[in-house]
Amino acid sequence: MAAPFVTLSLNPAIDQTIELEALRPGSVNLARGATRHPAGKGVNVAACLADWGVPVTATGLLGEANDAPYRALFAARGIKDCCVRIPGETRTNVKLLDREAGATTDINLPGTEPEPAALEEALAALHVAVGKGTVAVLAGSLPPGLPAETYADLVGLLVEQRACVVVDASGAALSAVLDAPVLPHAVKPNRHELEGWAGRALPDRAALLEVARGLVGRGVRLVVVSLGAEGALFVTAGEAVMVQPPALAIAASSVGAGDAMVAGIATGLAEGLGLVALACRATGFAVAKLQKPGAQLPGRAAVEEIAAMLVVEPVA
Numbered sequence: 001m002a003a004p005f006v007t008l009s010l011n012p013a014i015d016q017t018i019e020l021e022a023l024r025p026g027s028v029n030l031a032r033g034a035t036r037h038p039a040g041k042g043v044n045v046a047a048c049l050a051d052w053g054v055p056v057t058a059t060g061l062l063g064e065a066n067d068a069p070y071r072a073l074f075a076a077r078g079i080k081d082c083c084v085r086i087p088g089e090t091r092t093n094v095k096l097l098d099r100e101a102g103a104t105t106d107i108n109l110p111g112t113e114p115e116p117a118a119l120e121e122a123l124a125a126l127h128v129a130v131g132k133g134t135v136a137v138l139a140g141s142l143p144p145g146l147p148a149e150t151y152a153d154l155v156g157l158l159v160e161q162r163a164c165v166v167v168d169a170s171g172a173a174l175s176a177v178l179d180a181p182v183l184p185h186a187v188k189p190n191r192h193e194l195e196g197w198a199g200r201a202l203p204d205r206a207a208l209l210e211v212a213r214g215l216v217g218r219g220v221r222l223v224v225v226s227l228g229a230e231g232a233l234f235v236t237a238g239e240a241v242m243v244q245p246p247a248l249a250i251a252a253s254s255v256g257a258g259d260a261m262v263a264g265i266a267t268g269l270a271e272g273l274g275l276v277a278l279a280c281r282a283t284g285f286a287v288a289k290l291q292k293p294g295a296q297l298p299g300r301a302a303v304e305e306i307a308a309m310l311v312v313e314p315v316a
Contacts, residue, residue, distance in 0.1 A: 003080065005049050005266060006129045006136045006163075009060035010122070010150070011111040011143040012040025013093040014069060015256075017293070022100035032099070037294035038069035039093070041140035041168055044259035044295035045266070048285060050077035051297035052267055057082055059126040061114055061143070063090035082129060084122040088112050113145035123154070132162040135266045138184075139168040139259065148172035152180035159184075164269050168262050171196060178215065186222035186269065187215070188262055194225055208233055209240055209315055222275075224265060224282065226258055232286075233315065234279040240315040241275060243283045246306070260289035260297065280307040 019032040042060055049056040057080040062070055064085035074081040091112070096105040114122075130136050136158050138151050151173050158165045165184040167177050170193045177184060178197055194211060195202050202208045212223040212235040225233040231244040264285030268278030284307030288297050297303055 003055060003057040003129045003131075003134060004270060005046075005054055005056040006126065006134055007042035007046040007049075007056065007058050007060075008122075008126050008136070008138050008154075009040040009042030009058065009083070009140055010114075010119075010146065011091070011141045012038075012043050012060060012062060012070075013091045013108065013111070014066065015039040015093050015095055015294070017095040017097055017104075019097045019099065023096055023098040023103075023105060035293060036069070038073045038090075039256070039295060040090075041259050041262070042137060043070070043073070044256045045137050045139055045168075045263045046079050047073065047077055047295040048256075048260045048263035048289065048297055049266065050079050052263065052285075052300055052303070054267065054270075056080070057129045059083060059122060059129060061086050061118060061122050063088045063112065065089045080129075082125040084118055084125065086112065086114050086118045108141075111141070111143040114143055119146070126154075127157065127161065130158055130161050130163045133270075134161075134163040135166065135270050136163045137166045137168070137262060137266055139166075139262060141170070142173055149176045149180075152176040155180060155184045156182040166262060166266055166269070168258070169193075178220075183215075183219040185220070186224065186265055187220055188224040188226060188258070188265060190226045190228070190258070205233070205242070205315065209235065212240070222265070222269070222278075224261070226261060226286075232261065232279070232283060234275055234282075235315075236275050239275050241279050242313045242315050243279045243310055244313070245283055245287045246309060256295040257286045257289050259295060261286040264303075276312050279312055280310045283307065283310055 018034045046056045046058045059082045062083045066089045091109040094107040166186045167184045223235045264282035268281045284303045288303045
């Protein structure tokens with residue numbers, strides 16, 4: 001039976017966030033503390049969807065040697081675990097949280113190349129979970145050995161299954177998706193990722209809007225460009241809006257805020273929200289996540305409260 005929400009994580013990672021008073025490169029840094037969270041963009045999206053209170057299925061690949069944190073996460077959040085286990089460990093990504101600068105430095109390992117049979121099994125599980133009306137989220141990097149066209153090919157197959165496909169990728173994988181004949185329903189690049197595909201700098205709103213509208217003209221129904229503290233640009237065929245997040249203190253970590261936004265986009269698409277409501281929903285997810293460590297939301301009421309106070313600016 002098809003699930004309402006499905007995420008795919010082909011190269012997940014356990015996030016080890018190390019909190020520093022200030023990051024001093026080339027010096028000995030004394031950590032204030034450290035936390036470990038089972039993650040990966042698709043896993044993070046699934047966790048936020050579960051916190052919102054909707055059924056979600058997680059698919060993809062996990063290392064069998066250290067999958068205990070993932071099993072615990074899926075059980076605690078009520079996420080259906082359809083991930084395929086492969087020999088070895090899921091990679092660990094290190095996040096260096098610099099409190100003085102208010103910035104996070106990521107050190108991401110490449111991951112393990114999956115055997116063809118394991119990959120085939122994981123993609124089969126994805127297709128079994130997807131049906132008409134499913135919102136399928138393809139998110140994160142690809143593991144070594146997989147061609148850049150992997151997501152692009154999956155988009156075509158999932159669209160044939162009448163799923164609503166959301167892609168959050170970067171680099172060659174994103175370029176392949178955006179250059180493919182069958183395009184996803186929605187994409188969420190950040191400025192740097194969109195510049196990489198466009199092949200030029202996009203320094204201002206007008207430049208971002210031009211490229212986003214070009215993608216919409218080619219068939220992507222919703223383009224969301226995340227801009228960090230500047231907010232996000234939401235573009236469809238009929239309108240474009242900017243949402244500026246409120247100046248809230250970050251109590252936990254910015255890690256996973258973009259994944260929370262993707263989860264908010266997914267719920268908005270599933271409910272058929274108009275662009276303004278969807279933009280507020282997605283931004284509300286991202287801002288609410290800032291108040292919590294790891295990939296989690298403080299609850300539906302808190303997200304809705306934030307979304308209600310956001311200011312939406314039409315963009316011409």
